[in-house]
Amino acid sequence: MSKKLRVATTSLAGCFGCHMSFLDIDERLLALLDLVEFDRSPITDIKHCGPCDIGIVEGGVCNAENVHVLHEFRKNCKILIAIGACAINGGLPAQRNHLDLGSCLTEVYLTEPGLAHGHIPNDPELPLPLDKVHPLHEVVKIDYFIPGCPPSADAIWKFLTDLIAGKTPELGHDLIKYD
């Protein structure tokens, strides 16, 4: 391959578990680095995404900053992949979705026992939470989804190598997991 594909990754309302599983491809990372180079990613610590071939986003959208980052990825990435349960259906953070956000914040910061002089965090540097946690596809167009909590290293490897080889990625029974 004459030119390496440029790949960006980020975690929004996720736990970085999908990134850890990505690192679990172990020595295959070296083979991957023959094919791709990394743009914005925890691996490079680049803060903003430039033009990329593939963007991989972990986690759902739970606050205003998540929305900005996701739009940055969509704008710059030819192919955008949602990785993991949270990116796909909101996952664990979305389990607050049937509750009122104001009640959640009140209970967590004000009314729980032992919270004398508590207050709801309002530092301007903190991104505002959204009233609901959204899967990525509710905010921007997503081209591919890799399910799992997290997807196994083998699933990630299979998916990416299929994609890089120009094939429609397929997981099959052994690699497709929602848990």
Add this chain to the structure above:
Amino acid sequence: MNETFQLDGASVPFEPGQTVMQAALAAGHYIPHLCYHPEFKPHGSCKLCTVKINGRTMASCTMPAEADLNVESDIEELNALRRSLVQMLFAEGNHFCPSCEKSGNCMLQALGYDLEVHATGFRHLYPDRPLDATHPDILLDFNRCILCELCVRASSEVDGKNVFALAGRGITKHLIVNAESGLLKDTSMALTDKAMQVCPVGVILPKRVGFSVPIGERRYDQRPISEQALDDAPRQPVRGDGCAACEE
């Protein structure tokens, strides 16, 4: 057993009174299904088992087998529709597989795997549904109910207890417990009930055994549901002789 119909090009023998689904499974041909259970009258509600018969779409679990029918099932047109049905069921309830005790033993999840459903795609409803942990041995998590009515059928037809019912209509339809308090502790439900065994998803759960079999070693982690449904054959006789959907 001399008469046959055609299913995806194969000849399927059937006995008089069998449905297309029953004859197909007995002959080793899998048709995806969720609300169908071999021990109960067909319900015809989930529509996962929809097939094309002589060009028309029908629920194979309620369609009586007839000689020379031309049935199509494993075709992309129908599998795409089945994928959408599974996706809509996921979007309509709160199905968080990573935190569900039923994960790996769940038919909805297993169908998702088998149909290669990678994501829901629809806007999730995130409904506000209660838990009922009042019973000493049994937990009810209504977040995962897909309204197949198998527990309703099992409780009334086998257990003779009538513990469950469906209430409401359309999008407000939901599973309820038949007790004045609405709580499971005020029913005669027991761990040994048939209604404990039939839930295809993670609504009716025995307490204190949640993860005794680890994630990754469960039924549908081992082999696809399409293979295991056939292992369950030969199918047992159907209770009653009519189809619930037709009688309503």
